Amino acid sequence: MKKYILPLFILLTGLLYIFIIPSDPFAISLLFKVIPMWLIIYFGYLQFPSKRSGTHWIMLVGLIFCMFGDALLHWFVIGLSAFLIGHLFYLTAFFKNWRFSMIRFAMIIPILLFSFLIGKQLVTSLLLDGNNGLVIPVIGYVLIISLMAWSAIMSGNKWAMIGSILFVLSDSILSWNMFVSDIPNASILIMGTYYTAQFLMAKSIGTLSKSTPAVD
Template identity: 60%
Template sequence: MGVLYIFFIPSDPMLIKIIFKLIPMWLIIWFGVLQFPTNKSPIHWLLLSGLFCCMLGDGLLHWFIIGLSAFLIGHLFYTAGFLTRWTFSPIRFLTILPISLFAILIGNQLITGLIHEGNKLFILPVLLYIIIISLMAWAAIMTGNRWAAYGSLLFVLSDSILSWNMFIHPISFSGPLIMITYYSAQFLIARSLQTI
């Protein structure tokens, strides 16, 4: 269904495009439910809530701030869930350095792009989003769960491509790159529900 949406569904009518965009997420959420262990804990419901909020963000991204807000709430659910499985490791802890460096570099570029395009109202929401998704990725890594870690890093990559393409400079094949990394990220986070 993801391939069908990315490569075959036309942009118009928009409602049909949005419906087909959401179908893979419905399936991923259902897959996530099937991964629930017999003994469920709060993390399973938190991650499922994150998946659901991100699906809403997906459908509402046409209205940028509304969609961004839904994604932000989704990342807060993810972060809260991952923090319940915090497992300290010095090596994993130090991953905060490259994550922070990447966030600072892309944040600087985005601010410059937003100012240049006269979109100063977006600066605060975008910076808040960068901080939260960076914390989410770090929290996922700190769980020691490879599915959660890979999924969160793919999410950062997907949103980085999207924001760079939207505010800094067009990227060739940005649409497929964004959605392939995004669906993969969500699938891996849903997959983590079995082992986290």
């Protein structure tokens, strides 16, 4: 029962922020926004096995940078940069746990197709709105998060695979809602998938670098 207490607190604080905490005052909203991430980072640390390796620390640093990205997203380019660094740590950890499978390797095709379609629409909207300065950062971010998702799939770790896909989904909803068109209940969808993705990333720390069979 004790092992469920922290995940329950993560769930409750996430729901509190998503459904109850108002957007103003900003400082209070921001505080409650990052509380679930603080708990997720601590949860990730608790997943460290007795024989910890560099991979586990790399994942934890990735969680920390993504937490900063979430906190600083109000200043879009700064938050985007922090998220990008977090994804670089994630993909480093996942590529260190590469487990080749032709089926998983082939998943790069739908990932690239989805990234191209989303990226093309985002770039078009940015140019139409005169946000030319955001085109290169957004393209770079789309490429990195796509590579991160593929690296998670190539690790064969089920928690990392599901978490990375949810992360891509969360950021796709966020970017579409910001730059293309409004999405109903966008904040609920964005934060719900985001917190779940990060929780699963943290959960994956305990099973990375183990000799358990990969998911094919």
